[in-house]
Amino acid sequence: MRNKLVKIIAALTAILLTSYMLSASIFTYDTTHLTIIESTPPLWFELPTSTADVALGPNSTSATINITLSGTAELLQNPDFYYDADPWRYAANNASLYAYWLSSDTGSSGGVVVIYGDITSSGTYYAVLLQNFTVPFPTNTLNMSIRYMVESVPILSLNYLIYGIDEWNGTAWVNIYNSYTSLGRTSAYTDYNVTLNLPATLQPGVTYRFWFGVYSYVYFYITRSLDFRADWAMLLLTSGYYAFAGEAVRINDTKTVYARLYVYNFTSNASKLNATIYLDNETSRTTSITVINGNLTQSSTSWIRLDPPPNPLYVSGKIIVLANDTVTGESIVLRGFLQYSSGGYAVYYPVTITIRS
Numbered sequence: 570m571r572n573k574l575v576k577i578i579a580a581l582t583a584i585l586l587t588s589y590m591l592s593a594s595i596f597t598y599d600t601t602h603l604t605i606i607e608s609t610p611p612l613w614f615e616l617p618t619s620t621a622d623v624a625l626g627p628n629s630t631s632a633t634i635n636i637t638l639s640g641t642a643e644l645l646q647n648p649d650f651y652y653d654a655d656p657w658r659y660a661a662n663n664a665s666l667y668a669y670w671l672s673s674d675t676g677s678s679g680g681v682v683v684i685y686g687d688i689t690s691s692g693t694y695y696a697v698l699l700q701n702f703t704v705p706f707p708t709n710t711l712n713m714s715i716r717y718m719v720e721s722v723p724i725l726s727l728n729y730l731i732y733g734i735d736e737w738n739g740t741a742w743v744n745i746y747n748s749y750t751s752l753g754r755t756s757a758y759t760d761y762n763v764t765l766n767l768p769a770t771l772q773p774g775v776t777y778r779f780w781f782g783v784y785s786y787v788y789f790y791i792t793r794s795l796d797f798r799a800d801w802a803m804l805l806l807t808s809g810y811y812a813f814a815g816e817a818v819r820i821n822d823t824k825t826v827y828a829r830l831y832v833y834n835f836t837s838n839a840s841k842l843n844a845t846i847y848l849d850n851e852t853s854r855t856t857s858i859t860v861i862n863g864n865l866t867q868s869s870t871s872w873i874r875l876d877p878p879p880n881p882l883y884v885s886g887k888i889i890v891l892a893n894d895t896v897t898g899e900s901i902v903l904r905g906f907l908q909y910s911s912g913g914y915a916v917y918y919p920v921t922i923t924i925r926s
Contacts, residue, residue, distance in 0.1 A: 611824050612875070612909055614918070615884065617816035618646035618656060631919040632818045638811035638894055638926040644702040644711070645779065646815055649801040650680040654698075657682065660780075661696035665689060666795065668696065676758050677800045678716070684783055684797040688723045691790040695731065697782030698799065701851075703775065705812040705891040706843075709767045712805040715781055718758045720796035725789040728752040730761060732781035736769075742778060745769055752783065758800050773845055773891050774857065779804050811926045812893040817846070818920075820886040820907070825876050828909035830888060830920065831869035832858060839863030839899035844892040844924055846903070848873045850885065860892075860901055868905075875909070894926035 613629040620643070622635040646656055654670040661667070666686035674681045684696045713732065722728045733747030746767050771777060783797040806812065820828075830848055837860075844860040847870050855870035875885040888907075901924050906917040 611911070612820065612822040612826060612828075612885075612916070612918075615819040615821055617818055617887070619813075619815035619817070621813075621815070621817050621890070623818055626919070632921070634817045634888075634890075634920070634922045636813050636817065636890060636892065636922070636924045638813050638892060638924065640807065640811055642705060642806040642812040642814050644704065644804040644806055644814055645700055645802065648803045649678060650682050650799070652680065654680075654682050657698045657700050659684075659696065659698055661694075663692075663694050663696075666694060666696045668698070674718075674798060674800075676718070677798075679800075682799045684795070684799075686795050688726075688785070688787055688790070688793060688795055691787045693784075693786050694795060695782065695784040696797075697731065697780040698802065699778055699780035701737075701776055701778050702804065703777065703814050703889065703891055704771045704773055704806060705814040705845075705893045706808075706810055707770050707772055708806055708808070709770045711765045711767070711771075712803075712807060713763050713765055714801070714803040714805070715761045716758050716800040716802075717755075717761065718798045718800070719752055719755050719783075720798060721794050722752070722754055723785060723787045723793040723795060724791040726785050726787040728786075728795075729784040730781070731784045732779075734765070734767065734771075735778040735780070737776040737778070749784065752797075758798075774847075776849075776854070810893045810895060811897065813924070814891050815889070817888040817890040817922060819884045820848075820875060820888070821878065822875055822885045822909075823877055824911060825874065826909040826911040827872050828875050828886070828907060829855065829870050829872045830858065830905060830907050832865065832903045832905040833868075834904040835865040835868070836902045837863045837865070837900075839894070839901050839926070841896050842892065842894040842899045842901055842924065842926055844890065844901065846870070846888065846890050846922065848875075849887050849889050850875055851883075854889070858903070860903075863899065863901065865903075888920070890922065890924070892924050897926050900925040 659668040729749040735742040846858040859867040
């Protein structure tokens with residue numbers, strides 16, 4: 570059975586390639602886009618799901634971003650499913666399994682995601698939630714915390730909590746770590762905390778993907794549902810550093826554009842602070858604006874294509890910030906523009922990023 574499970578987990582990567590956003594995720598466009606000017610701008614900023622403090626200007630065409638580094642960096646966005654399930658995605662090996670979001674549940678800390686399915690035959694069933702992440706500095710140790718409840722499992726079945734990390738190599742996802750622990754029915758939400766000792770060192774600027782979920786091997790069919798509920802999933806990075814890794818702001822558009830981010834003014838009160846800033850569109854990323862030991866060493870990203878999202882659950886792109894410092898009391902301020910072009914014209918949106926340790 571163990572060998573079979575290991576093979577199943579190893580095969581998850583292929584299934585995860587077909588992952589999609591949770592249908593329960595809800596997105597609402599800002600109505601000020603329609604009230605401040607006569608027409609909706611073709612591109613606008615949106616608030617991130619990270620801890621960055623962001624103020625958007627009129628029409629959401631400028632962004633003032635304040636980031637405070639912390640001794641413990643949460644690498645995942647919206648880890649507690651508080652308002653919805655965005656930006657988590659969902660993948661399963663069987664169409665009878667699906668996922669939905671609840672705003673609350675008895676004993677939960679807030680919102681939860683439910684993986685549910687009516688099992689109709691013997692066999693293997695598994696489903697996962699997954700999210701991309703980056704790290705602000707090299708590490709091979711992460712702390713994982715998952716809070717879950719198992720409302721029901723199929724009769725005569727073996728059930729497991731599964732989790733892992735994949736790395737994007739530029740063309741495909743490659744699994745670099747996976748594990749599991751036994752599951753049984755629970756009468757309340759249960760915390761599962763574990764340190765992940767990874768076989769390879771995670772590097773800044775590389776896109777990784779964390780996934781977790783439920784695996785059920787039904788060896789004799791008797792009608793029963795699978796009901797697995799996640800209250801939170803956290804991936805924490807703790808060290809002697811003060812750090813931040815995640816979205817600084819989100820970008821959406823209604824037409825295809827090419828964009829870059831550049832800095833025209835830089836001030837520093839730092840000698841140890843490092844930062845990497847780039848644009849990401851889910852499938853690719855630009856080169857980075859870089860700050861090394863408080864000095865701006867690269868002031869512009871490369872260009873990237875930003876397409877309208879296929880549905881309101883997606884975004885066109887994001888500004889990602891990775892930053893770390895070994896001391897407190899330092900700060901840098903980057904003033905620049907998000908420049909985009911389409912149809913022979915160029916537009917500039919002011920962006921100010923302040924990072925403090």
